[in-house]
Amino acid sequence: MERMVGTIARGLRAPIVKEGDDIVEIVVDTVLKASKVEGFSIGDKDIVSITESVVARTQGNYASTDDISKDINSKFGEDTIGVIFPILSRNRFAICLHGIAREAKKIILMLQYPSDEVGNQLVTIDELDDKGINPWTDTLTENEFRKFFGYNKHPFTGIDYIDYYKSIVESYGTECQIIFSNDPKAILNYTKNVLTCDIHSRFRTKKILKANGGEKIYGLDDILTESIDGSGYNENYGLLGSNKATEESIKLFPRDCQPIVDKIQSTLKKKTGKMVEVMIYGDGAFKDPVGKIWELADPIVSPAYTKGLEGTPNEVKLKYLADNTFTGLKGEELNKAISEYIKNKESNLVGAMETQGTTPRRLTDLIGSLSDLTSGSGDKGTPIVYIQGYFDKYTV
Secondary structure, three states, rough: OOOOOOOOOEEEEEOOOOOOOOOOHHHHHHHHHHHHOOOOOOOOOEEEEEHHHHHHHHHEEEEHHHHHHHHHHHOOOOOOEEEEOOOOHHHHHHHHHHHHOOOEEEEEEEOOOEEEEOEEEEEHHHHHHHHHOOOOOOOHHHHHHHHHOOOOOOOOOOOOOHHHHHHHHHOOOOEEEEEEEHHHHHHHHOOEEEOOOOOOOHHHHHHHHHOOOOOOEEEEOOOOOOOOOOOOOOOHHHHHHHHEEEOOOOEOOEEEEEEHHOOOOOOOOHHOOOOOEEEEEEEOOEEOOOOOOOOOOOOOOOOOEOOOHHOOOOOOOOHHHHHHHOOOOOHHHHHHHHHHHHHHHOOOOOOOHHHHOOOOOOOHHHHHHHHHHOOOOOOOOOOOEEEEEOOOOEEE
């Protein structure tokens, strides 16, 4: 019988994991149980993706705001700290700000505008145009910003992040001055000691600061790169990818992930005889069309994946073939022609016209977005996603 279904992504319900749990055993058992209960078979080139959160939890990769404070103090001492380009997030950054501000004497908090790096807006582009403000050249004080734009709350959280972040800093008796700029060099007019909190542009920001007279220059990826008094840590990303756990602690991005995905793959191979691909995923990379927010607040989509997930798709656009290469064909004759074309396509189609309109992104980024949307971020209870048919073609 003709196949009628292509890619299928299933969110699998798993136990609530705790520190010390065997994540490999949990994932394998969940997949096998789901297969039996739901009646689907395990196949070669199926994909198991696991959210980074449950991996970090089983590792016990947590740290307290005190741990953050100690590391900040060891790097900056009592110097005034420029804290620049943080994202506007209670979950991602506000908890870290508690640790940053706890022992500091003064913080110059420099916010990007009209929105932060991942799209959370302080104002709209239209409002900037109306006021004649150029966000690429103009640095504004807090008073100037309020005079132009007033008091705006985030459309989803209802938070005025300017007041919120300032209140966190000042709750520790730390002086807080807020400015608005998109130019990293602007902070150097206030202090030469800077903690840059951007995610994907951090290397450029550090380079600019160091080249223009910055002295103590660190990023969030330099904080908690090693354990502080037995705390969790991440040697590659520091505080990047962390989430609020409690009012006094964070869960860090997981570490040592490659052995985990490799062991899950080998265990499933032993139990089923099938070579299943495995990846750990964080935020997907997609944009909310209403709030304009990018979801990619983690430093990378996937910290570890098996070898079969390397590379990018090598696909042709079916509608291009139908409208151009085989424009004179219809029905079954067209289907057969396209199927034959796909079977005999080149192994590297980069630059070929028949690929235009396909998605030139890494497989792990695409699958990570699919997994993130499938599992959700709330109470679905499906931190494991099982994907079938992702590598299937029209001919298979």
